[in-house]
Amino acid sequence: MTHLQESWFSRIAGQGARMLRTLPPEFAHDVAIRCLEADSLAWFPGACFPGAAPDVAAAASGPDVDLRVSVPGIGTIPHPVGLAAGFDKNARAIRGLARLGFSHMEIGAVTPLAQPGNPRPRLFRYPADESLINRMGFNNDGAEMISARLRALAWNHESCPVGVNIGKNKDTAASEAIDDFLKVHDAFKDSASFFVVNLSSPNTPGLRELASPAFVERIAAAFGPRTRGLWIKFDPDMSRDVFQELVRATGDHGFAGLVLTNTHRVASPQAGGQSGAPLAALSNRTLEWAWEVHRGAIPTIGVGGMMTGRDIFDKIARGSRAVQIYTSFVYRGPWVVAMMLRELKEELRRRGFHSVAEAFGSYHA
Template sequence: MYSAVRSILFRLSAERAHEWTLAALGLVPAAAGWFGPRVQASERLAQTVLGLSFPHPIGLAAGLDKNGVAIPAWYRMGFSFAEIGTVTPRPQPGNPKPRLFRLIEDEALINRMGFNNDGARAVARRLARVRQAGTGGILGINIGKNKDTPNDSAHEDYRAALDELAPLADYVTINVSSPNTPGLRDLQSESFILELLQAVEPIRARYRLPVWIKVAPDLPNDEIARIVEALAASPFREHLGLICTNTTVRRPPLSGPYRGEAGGLSGRPLAARSTEVVRIAAQAAQGRMPIMASGGVFSPQDAYEKIRSGASLVQIYTALIYRGPTVVGDLVRGLDALLARDGFRSIADAVGVDVRD
């Protein structure tokens, strides 16, 4: 069924199709469950990470539902958790259109959206209604700074966004790695991240929220290791995790007319580098901090490789665009089969096994 829907959506511009899909899922969340059987995870896939119980490790990455307009639909698809955002303190329109491009031959996307969102207050009002009705799964909120906020005041934006959204989140992600906000990636230093964690700690502690830091795949390997080592040794480590990775500005060989567009590249071409960053982070963390993988996951084997490399949880986005809602169930069932094949009684036993070996 999705192949027919996709053929229609792919006749539209990527952003128009995105907007129409979100609007439809927001109006009729049940439509998300029409494309395949209900996702039922085996006990082998269940785990607790940073105090939250995940029935399976597959979640929705931030960026698809920036404003939280279709949250119930993501759980109808079978995701065990969904991350909305990036949300900034004040609303902003993002970068000029066009700003989202399909690279169909590569099963990839390029985006330069620029944190377009309704702002923390409006998103918080929407989430309050969702929370009242019940979400059906774990909800993460990804926060960032406004484009016109200078970097030396960035901590004020993160604190303001968190103050609005913390009561409505199960976890929060701090985004310092989008390539589409000028200067944002300059904040990816251990010193700034630790200062930022200290600045938001009173709010985080009030709601006992786990915090994830999302890093770019384009950082040098030794810098990734330094950041992880600093975070894993910090007083925040008991409630802290790392998401590997955001989109990349690197350009491996690509196909199609949009391959030269500026922005962050996601999808299959990011898979190998994302897994490499997971492995680097896992080796540096030495079990002191959990890792969430994001980037190029299309098949159960892709997810399994990231888990064996050190990831406890796995997010998808681009695969959902190309494969449709059934990809969630395919990943869950296929991952369970791979764990059983290799004799793992639980997913936790498989996390980082290749790094340990």
């Protein structure tokens, strides 16, 4: 793959992404998923995004800066950048997304039963702020269908670990929520690489209110030894005291780690969860608060507002073992992983680091 070809492909893909952004947001998302699904077809792999995989490989490799990271329970991955939950809720496009270079990804949120989510419109773009607001409400095909899809793929998790974001059905009472978590976990126990319990979506009434130390303890009691494979995803809107109590509970009960964070709850210009650039500071704040409690002992995956490689550096320096993106994928297009890895390398080099591992936690030094 020559440099000229790479730039042609990435330029065309960039144009495609710009065209998508002229369409209504959720329709554009569906088109993107269909393209990635087509890209997954065995008879013509890489058809929609030729050249992406080699371009990411080139961006990730090289002797100067080592981007590899080891995430306990997930494994050693070639670079830290994964895809956040909510993009491929139904596990339709895993192969295509892996080809775009994500080092790991979360599918879902998956609930035990299929549900339609909230009425449309429920996804809104704010390009001037590089943000999105969504109130999707866990629209998904349900655990049975999605796990069958993942099993049929016979996915090689060593190439790209795929985890499941676990949700509860809207109609499930709070007192029954853990049964929902167990059902989803059970459906994927042989096909997923890791699990993230979602206690943080602002769009399922009552879900965030479950995030208490007592509830975290109840989850651990219900899951028993399986708790070691469970991550918990929290929201960025809590006070420091409340948040730090939760971090302590997560560590005390032996969870795999923390995914920080979900979206920021807003009431205007639309009600829902805000993602993208305005979320970065809030999400970074939770990483700092978490570090005050665990000093790097609880594995943390940083999510929220990373638009450039520099923003990835900020998360790693604050103690994230890996990171996940969503909104920058929408705004920067299918080459986002390659672009952000180049920027991350540049930032590491500028600061005199030779590897991501070396930069881990450096903000707190």
